[in-house]
Amino acid sequence: MVIATKNTTPFSTRLINGLLGIKPLYGIAKHQARQMMVKRGERIGVPWKKQVEEMKTVDWESEIKKVENPSLAYPDYYLTSFHAYEQGNLGWKPALELEVAALTVHSTIFDQAGELAGDSKLRASYHNILASEIPEPQDILDMACGVGLSSFALQEMYPQAKVTGLDLSPYFLSVANYRSQQRQANINWVHAAAESTGLPDATFDLVSIYLTCHELPQSATRQIFTEARRVLRQDGHLAIKCMNPESEAYLKMPRYVFTLLKSTEPYLDDYFTLDIKQALIEAGFQTPTITPSSPRHRTVVARVAD
Ligand SMILES: C[S@@+](CC[C@H](N)C(=O)[O-])C[C@H]1O[C@@H](n2cnc3c(N)ncnc32)[C@H](O)[C@@H]1O
Numbered sequence: 001m002v003i004a005t006k007n008t009t010p011f012s013t014r015l016i017n018g019l020l021g022i023k024p025l026y027g028i029a030k031h032q033a034r035q036m037m038v039k040r041g042e043r044i045g046v047p048w049k050k051q052v053e054e055m056k057t058v059d060w061e062s063e064i065k066k067v068e069n070p071s072l073a074y075p076d077y078y079l080t081s082f083h084a085y086e087q088g089n090l091g092w093k094p095a096l097e098l099e100v101a102a103l104t105v106h107s108t109i110f111d112q113a114g115e116l117a118g119d120s121k122l123r124a125s126y127h128n129i130l131a132s133e134i135p136e137p138q139d140i141l142d143m144a145c146g147v148g149l150s151s152f153a154l155q156e157m158y159p160q161a162k163v164t165g166l167d168l169s170p171y172f173l174s175v176a177n178y179r180s181q182q183r184q185a186n187i188n189w190v191h192a193a194a195e196s197t198g199l200p201d202a203t204f205d206l207v208s209i210y211l212t213c214h215e216l217p218q219s220a221t222r223q224i225f226t227e228a229r230r231v232l233r234q235d236g237h238l239a240i241k242c243m244n245p246e247s248e249a250y251l252k253m254p255r256y257v258f259t260l261l262k263s264t265e266p267y268l269d270d271y272f273t274l275d276i277k278q279a280l281i282e283a284g285f286q287t288p289t290i291t292p293s294s295p296r297h298r299t300v301v302a303r304v305a306d
Helices: 011-020 023-044 048-056 060-067 092-108 115-133 149-157 170-183 218-231 255-262 268-272 276-282
Strands: 139-143 162-167 187-191 204-210 232-243 289-292 297-303
Touching: 023 048, 023 092, 048 092, 060 170, 092 115, 092 149, 092 170, 115 149, 115 204, 115 232, 115 297, 139 149, 139 218, 149 162, 149 170, 149 187, 149 204, 162 170, 170 187, 204 218, 218 232, 218 268, 218 276, 232 276, 255 268, 276 297
Parallel strands: 139 162, 139 204, 162 187, 204 232
Antiparallel strands: 232 297, 289 297
16 A cells, blocks of 8 residues: 655755756756856955965975874765765865865855955854853864864964864865964864864863864764863863854755755754754753854853863
């Protein structure tokens, strides 16, 4: 017997899902979306092509040797495509484009920021909350630091602090290390998984996770919170800037647009259904403060539980 079930997924979402399932079409859509992003960046003054061409002249094969841990085992969930890059976070193309992509993608977040200032305003909105909620840290761990943008921003905010930037991508870390030499920023770069950093117990006052939780399955997020608790001192804080599932921007987003977003962010459903407050308490933190800190983001600050 066939039981008829009502299909509650809207037609537009099913259509998008169906189209994305056809590989050549998905390839064309990805290419178009990418072209549009580069064009948009150039239009608002992000020197996308020039910067990437300049970066290509660096001897990256030598640079990667300075930061890579060749015996590191990557978690399976990481070995997939992200942000429409086939190789995900493990390649030179995403590494050389992360900085210009961040400036472009964040340019539309604040209506009145002036487009190029979107990224720095987003970071400032995080730092303002840190300044008001936590004492000045001496030792900071920037988990999932990418090419170091969040680490440099923390170093600028706390010039007296010792900053460590940690990431799973040796490609991103190579760019971070190269940029820190250019800026003469003294940052310690660590190639490791945030869920098992290999760093000693109780050595940081602040662990920061900036714009990364939406790229993780829930099990990894929980392990990372537990690891953050382990490396924090007794009066330390974990601070997180992440997408805000309760913001109007996402609540009112048409489902087919969300489906398109999911095609470049494989763990978005996991992230949107995570009870972050409960996950932090279970990992050994006090009840966190959660503050909307852009039309689409929130800042979560949790102190180590006694
Ligand atoms: C969107 S980027 C954020 C980069 C950076 N925080 C910034 O402000 O530009 C997300 C980063 O998370 C890293 N990542 C994802 N899973 C990770 C894990 N389990 N451990 C360490 N890094 C991870 C990726 O390699 C990537 O660099």
